[in-house]
Amino acid sequence: MNNVTVGAAVQDTLEREYDPFDLVVKNESYEYYEKLRRDGPVKWLPSLQAFAVANYDDVDALLKDGKLFSSTMFWPALLGEFDPVPEVPPMISMDPPGHVHLRKLANKAFVPSKIKLLVDRTYEVANALIDDIIAEHGNEGEFDWATEFCALYPVTMIAQVLGVQTERRGEFKIWVDNVLAAANRASYGPERLSEIQQRSDDIRKFFEDLYDERAADPQDDLISQFIAAEIDGEKMSRIEVIQMSILLLIGGVETTTNLLGTTLVELHRHPDAYKRVRADETLIPALIEEVLRYNPPVQIIFRHMMADTELGGVKIPENSTVMPLLASANRDESKFPNGETFDIDRKIAVPLMSFGQGPHYCLGNYLSRMEAKSALEMAFQRFEQLDPISDEVEWLDSYFARGPHHLKARFKVR
Numbered sequence: 001m002n003n004v005t006v007g008a009a010v011q012d013t014l015e016r017e018y019d020p021f022d023l024v025v026k027n028e029s030y031e032y033y034e035k036l037r038r039d040g041p042v043k044w045l046p047s048l049q050a051f052a053v054a055n056y057d058d059v060d061a062l063l064k065d066g067k068l069f070s071s072t073m074f075w076p077a078l079l080g081e082f083d084p085v086p087e088v089p090p091m092i093s094m095d096p097p098g099h100v101h102l103r104k105l106a107n108k109a110f111v112p113s114k115i116k117l118l119v120d121r122t123y124e125v126a127n128a129l130i131d132d133i134i135a136e137h138g139n140e141g142e143f144d145w146a147t148e149f150c151a152l153y154p155v156t157m158i159a160q161v162l163g164v165q166t167e168r169r170g171e172f173k174i175w176v177d178n179v180l181a182a183a184n185r186a187s188y189g190p191e192r193l194s195e196i197q198q199r200s201d202d203i204r205k206f207f208e209d210l211y212d213e214r215a216a217d218p219q220d221d222l223i224s225q226f227i228a229a230e231i232d233g234e235k236m237s238r239i240e241v242i243q244m245s246i247l248l249l250i251g252g253v254e255t256t257t258n259l260l261g262t263t264l265v266e267l268h269r270h271p272d273a274y275k276r277v278r279a280d281e282t283l284i285p286a287l288i289e290e291v292l293r294y295n296p297p298v299q300i301i302f303r304h305m306m307a308d309t310e311l312g313g314v315k316i317p318e319n320s321t322v323m324p325l326l327a328s329a330n331r332d333e334s335k336f337p338n339g340e341t342f343d344i345d346r347k348i349a350v351p352l353m354s355f356g357q358g359p360h361y362c363l364g365n366y367l368s369r370m371e372a373k374s375a376l377e378m379a380f381q382r383f384e385q386l387d388p389i390s391d392e393v394e395w396l397d398s399y400f401a402r403g404p405h406h407l408k409a410r411f412k413v414r
């Protein structure tokens with residue numbers, strides 16, 4: 001960037017208010033987050049009718065106080081009328097005691113001892129996807145890292161955990177992308193909205209059928225376990241199992257896909273780090289942590305006020321929507337010195353906000369870190385060259401999820 005452009009960008013940031021619906025802000029939010037932390041970390045956002053919260057300590061405190069900052073409106077705020085299963089909330093959108101019961105049940109499948117059993121499978125899946133890329137494009141050339149690798153890898157893994165056929169993984173991704181696009185529903189026209197509704201119906205129908213198949217003929221998979229499980233002597237209803245399965249599919253697909261996509265973006269932007277990671281694979285876990293901090297897949301989540309309160313000197317009335325800006329908290333200078341700098345040698349002294357905090361702390365955090373590590377190891381072993389061809393990134397059209405929509409890369413196999 002020359003000085004004139006830099007000057008224009010600074011001017012723009014000074015004048016433009018943080019508004020997640022604003023395209024410029026959505027594409028490069030970080031300078032606006034920084035401005036919020038500096039000038040007023042709790043801010044009313046008219047476009048979303050919600051209070052944004054930008055500082056680490058405020059975000060941390062509110063996520064740990066599930067009584068005052070309820071999760072019950074999370075799904076309605078995110079998906080609105082496009083929730084595939086509006087009859088019952090998913091656990092991410094529940095408060096105690098219902099949340100605690102469901103979490104205990106689902107957690108059994110995601111504890112480290114269970115996830116470790118999937119390690120070999122992660123390498124196999126990554127390896128097979130790279131074989132497919134080579135079969136399609138030859139030993140060197142160009143392919144889309146975001147759609148041909150990142151988008152297919154976590155969906156294959158989570159399909160295996162849930163017990164659904166991996167042949168339909170392409171469809172899962174399309175369903176999940178569309179359902180999550182409902183977060184932007186206020187800015188879409190009728191055609192796009194009807195497509196989202198159709199995908200939301202498709203995902204529901206798929207899991208209804210799968211439930212009925214597994215109820216009649218249980219298999220060794222998570223859906224069959226949910227059907228059989230009892231919580232305090234009560235079984236989950238059919239609709240609860242369907243909602244839980246869809247939540248795990250949504251949680252397990254988009255996020256890890258975006259983590260892997262963004263990792264290649266950041267490696268391209270930080271060639272010294274890329275060189276070092278290439279020379280020493282033991283740096284991969286530190287790389288993943290820094291990408292999770294610096295440019296996390298989930299930028300923002302939602303809470304609902306159960307009573308009047310005050311946060312950062314701003315009065316927040318009961319029933320308001322509050323949006324903790326996880327991605328902003330991760331760059332808070334008071335916790336992460338030189339927070340705006342990408343640094344894989346960083347000593348991280350406090351928990352990242354990337355997976356949330358408190359009672360809803362991400363159930364899949366261990367799985368996604370493990371998946372990302374295996375995928376990057378496999379990609380670096382098999383590709384001698386793997387570089388995005390452009391400095392420009394086409395980010396997903398979402399203020400909530402962050403990752404490249406497409407990422408054309410030049411590759412050469414070893």
Ligand code: HEM
Pocket residue numbers: 063071074091092093103158247248249251252253255256259296297298301302326353354355356357359360361362363364365367368
């Ligand atoms: C890099 C990858 C991931 C990121 C950044 C991420 C992010 C998050 C965040 C921020 C939350 C907290 C939501 C809240 O407090 O309201 C969360 C919760 C959750 N995540 Fe993840 N996630 C990732 C991967 C996964 C995977 C692989 C799965 C499962 C297969 C998963 C399943 C869930 C579930 C079920 C919850 C809800 C937990 C509860 O309500 O108790 N996530 N995730």
